[in-house]
Amino acid sequence: MPPAITAESIAESVSRAIAAHNASEGTAIPAAADTALLGEGGAVDSLGLVRLVMTVERQVEDDFGVSLSLTDEKAMSQRNSPFRTVGTLTAYIGSCLAQP
Amino acid sequence: MTTKSRTIFITGTRKGIGRFLAEHYVAQGHRVVGVSREAPDWTLAGYRHFRADVADEAMMRGVFHEVRRDYGGLDVLINNAGIASMNHVLLTPMKTLESIFSTNVFGTFLACREGARLMIAAKRPGRIVNFATVATPLRLEGEAVYAASKAAVESLTRVLARELAEYGITVNAVGPTPVETDLIRSVSKEKIAALLARQAVPRLGEMRDIANVIDFFIREESDFVTGQVVYLGGV
Numbered sequence: 001m002p003p004a005i006t007a008e009s010i011a012e013s014v015s016r017a018i019a020a021h022n023a024s025e026g027t028a029i030p031a032a033a034d035t036a037l038l039g040e041g042g043a044v045d046s047l048g049l050v051r052l053v054m055t056v057e058r059q060v061e062d063d064f065g066v067s068l069s070l071t072d073e074k075a076m077s078q079r080n081s082p083f084r085t086v087g088t089l090t091a092y093i094g095s096c097l098a099q100p
Numbered sequence: 101m102t103t104k105s106r107t108i109f110i111t112g113t114r115k116g117i118g119r120f121l122a123e124h125y126v127a128q129g130h131r132v133v134g135v136s137r138e139a140p141d142w143t144l145a146g147y148r149h150f151r152a153d154v155a156d157e158a159m160m161r162g163v164f165h166e167v168r169r170d171y172g173g174l175d176v177l178i179n180n181a182g183i184a185s186m187n188h189v190l191l192t193p194m195k196t197l198e199s200i201f202s203t204n205v206f207g208t209f210l211a212c213r214e215g216a217r218l219m220i221a222a223k224r225p226g227r228i229v230n231f232a233t234v235a236t237p238l239r240l241e242g243e244a245v246y247a248a249s250k251a252a253v254e255s256l257t258r259v260l261a262r263e264l265a266e267y268g269i270t271v272n273a274v275g276p277t278p279v280e281t282d283l284i285r286s287v288s289k290e291k292i293a294a295l296l297a298r299q300a301v302p303r304l305g306e307m308r309d310i311a312n313v314i315d316f317f318i319r320e321e322s323d324f325v326t327g328q329v330v331y332l333g334g335v
Binding site for chain 1: 185186187188190191192193195196242288
């Protein structure tokens with residue numbers, strides 16, 4: 001039985017995905033909400049971001065038994081991307097899953 | 101360059117290259133009509149603005165109707181309006197494709213169709229200039245949708261050149277390199293530098309570079325030049 005979809009359970013799922021990403025890429029990206037992913041001081045480059053988002057997408061699908069497509073017009077924007085930090089990525093997943 | 105005053109219609113004139121072209125052709129004594137979704141924050145004697153979405157068929161037909169009524173026809177159409185969106189294909193939503201293809205492809209098509217009708221009705225040897233991009237021949241990563249939309253514009257340009265040749269209308273396209281405008285503001289400095297390195301002349305384009313090619317396409321003497329795409333920067 002998949003867990004209830006809450007901010008906490010999504011954050012745990014994202015955390016598991018980041019651990020899997022770190023293991024496969026040899027990186028050490030912290031799962032903390034304030035970890036910057038994009039831009040100056042960001043933990044990943046643009047292609048790394050794509051791989052991380054794909055990993056998060058699969059993890060959330062597996063954990064919650066849902067279909068999720070993490071795409072956004074501003075994906076690569078350093079200012080407005082929903083993927084700019086771990087926290088915004090987690091919140092974005094929550095808003096995607098809340099949509100009918 | 102001919103000194104005869106002509107009616108020139110330019111899309112996307114609120115800012116950037118469109119505004120530059122409007123000023124450029126007004127300065128040469130032409131009557132310039134422009135269109136954009138929002139009103140510009142500037143005015144110019146000899147320039148008239150219409151507010152319309154270039155992809156909205158009813159609005160654009162209304163605009164061209166007014167051009168025919170007030171100017172008696174059209175000599176030159178410059179399809180400058182365009183949008184881009186830097187993204188990786190795996191993170192790109194369908195909404196991006198819909199908006200980019202609406203403005204870049206549907207908007208160009210609509211203006212070509214309505215503009216050509218005005219040129220033909222007034223029996224004027226028209227000139228249509230579309231906007232391509234170096235992103236298409238460079239197969240630029242991160243610009244898949246933009247490059248694809250402009251590839252469609254190139255195909256339109258080449259086929260329309262043949263379909264409209266019998267009416268004395270030429271259809272060509274200019275393919276700019278990156279120019280300092282809003283379109284590239286969100287692209288990182290590193291990406292722009294890597295792109296410039298792939299040009300034969302590795303510098304940012306300037307608006308005058310684009311105007312120079314359009315000046316050539318729309319000359320009366322260029323009636324034997326059609327169906328061509330000229331890329332800037334040696335791409």
